[in-house]
Amino acid sequence: xxxxxxxxxxxxxxxxxxxxxxxxxxxxxxxxxxxxxxxxxxxxxxxxxxxxxxxxxxxxxxxxxxxxxxxxxxxxxxxxxxxxxxxxxxxxxxxxxxxxxxxxxxxxxxxxxxxxxxxxxxxxxxxxxxxxxxxxxxxxxxxxxxxxxxxxxxxx
Amino acid sequence: xxxxxxxxxxxxxxxxxxxxxxxxxxxxxxxxxxxxxxxxxxxxxxxxxxxxxxxxxxxxxxxxxxxxxxxx
Numbered sequence: 001x002x003x004x005x006x007x008x009x010x011x012x013x014x015x016x017x018x019x020x021x022x023x024x025x026x027x028x029x030x031x032x033x034x035x036x037x038x039x040x041x042x043x044x045x046x047x048x049x050x051x052x053x054x055x056x057x058x059x060x061x062x063x064x065x066x067x068x069x070x071x072x073x074x075x076x077x078x079x080x081x082x083x084x085x086x087x088x089x090x091x092x093x094x095x096x097x098x099x100x101x102x103x104x105x106x107x108x109x110x111x112x113x114x115x116x117x118x119x120x121x122x123x124x125x126x127x128x129x130x131x132x133x134x135x136x137x138x139x140x141x142x143x144x145x146x147x148x149x150x151x152x153x154x155x156x
Numbered sequence: 157x158x159x160x161x162x163x164x165x166x167x168x169x170x171x172x173x174x175x176x177x178x179x180x181x182x183x184x185x186x187x188x189x190x191x192x193x194x195x196x197x198x199x200x201x202x203x204x205x206x207x208x209x210x211x212x213x214x215x216x217x218x219x220x221x222x223x224x225x226x227x228x
Contacts, residue, residue, distance in 0.1 A: 098214075
C-alpha cells in the first residue's frame with residue numbers, strides 16, 4: 001500500500017506495520033492509523049506518520065536513551081486495551097517538539113505513546129507525575145548541547 | 157452536576173471503591189485525597205489540554221528545520 005507524506009514523499013508500507021490508535025493522538029483524534037518510519041541517520045528517533053493525512057506526523061524518540069530513569073506504571077486498563085501480556089509486548093515512544101533550534105528540542109514525557117509491538121495497538125496516555133513535563137529538554141544532560149557537533153553525535 | 161458541601165476531613169464515596177477526601181483548604185487551593193483502584197487513571201484534567209497543546213505544537217514542525225535535523 002502506497003501513501004503520500006509531506007516529509008518522505010511516497011512511502012510504500014506493509015499493511016501489517018500499521019499501528020492503530022483507537023483514540024487517535026490527543027488533539028488529532030480523527031486519525032487512528034499510523035506507521036513508524038525509521039530514520040537511518042538518526043537511529044534514536046523515528047517518524048510517526050499518519051496513514052490518512054500526509055501532513056500529519058510526529059518526530060518521536062525512545063525516551064530511555066535520553067532519560068534513563070524515566071518510568072511509569074502501566075495501568076491495568078491500558079494493558080487490557082492494548083492486549084499487553086508481557087513486558088516484551090511494550091514499546092514506549094515520546095513525541096519530540098522540534099523548535100527552530102535543534103539543540104533545544106524537547107520531548108513530551110507527560111504524554112507517552114505506548115505500543116503493543118505484537119498486536120500493533122497503541123495509545124497516548126497522560127501521566128500525572130510531577131517529575132515530568134511536556135517539554136523536557138532532550139539534550140539537558142549534555143553540557144555541550146550548544147555545540148552543534150555534539151548534538152549531531154548525540155542523535156546517533 | 158452534583159454539588160456537595162464538604163468540610164476538612166470529610167469525604168465523598170463514588171461507587172464501591174472510590175473515596176475522595178478533603179484534606180485541607182487554603183485560600184483558593186483545596187488539597188484532595190483520592191482512594192481509587194490502581195488501574196483507574198486519575199490525573200488533573202488540565203493535563204490533557206497541556207498534552208493536546210504540545211501535540212499540536214509538535215505536529216506543526218517546520219519542514220526546513222526537520223529536513224536539516226534529518227540530514228545530520
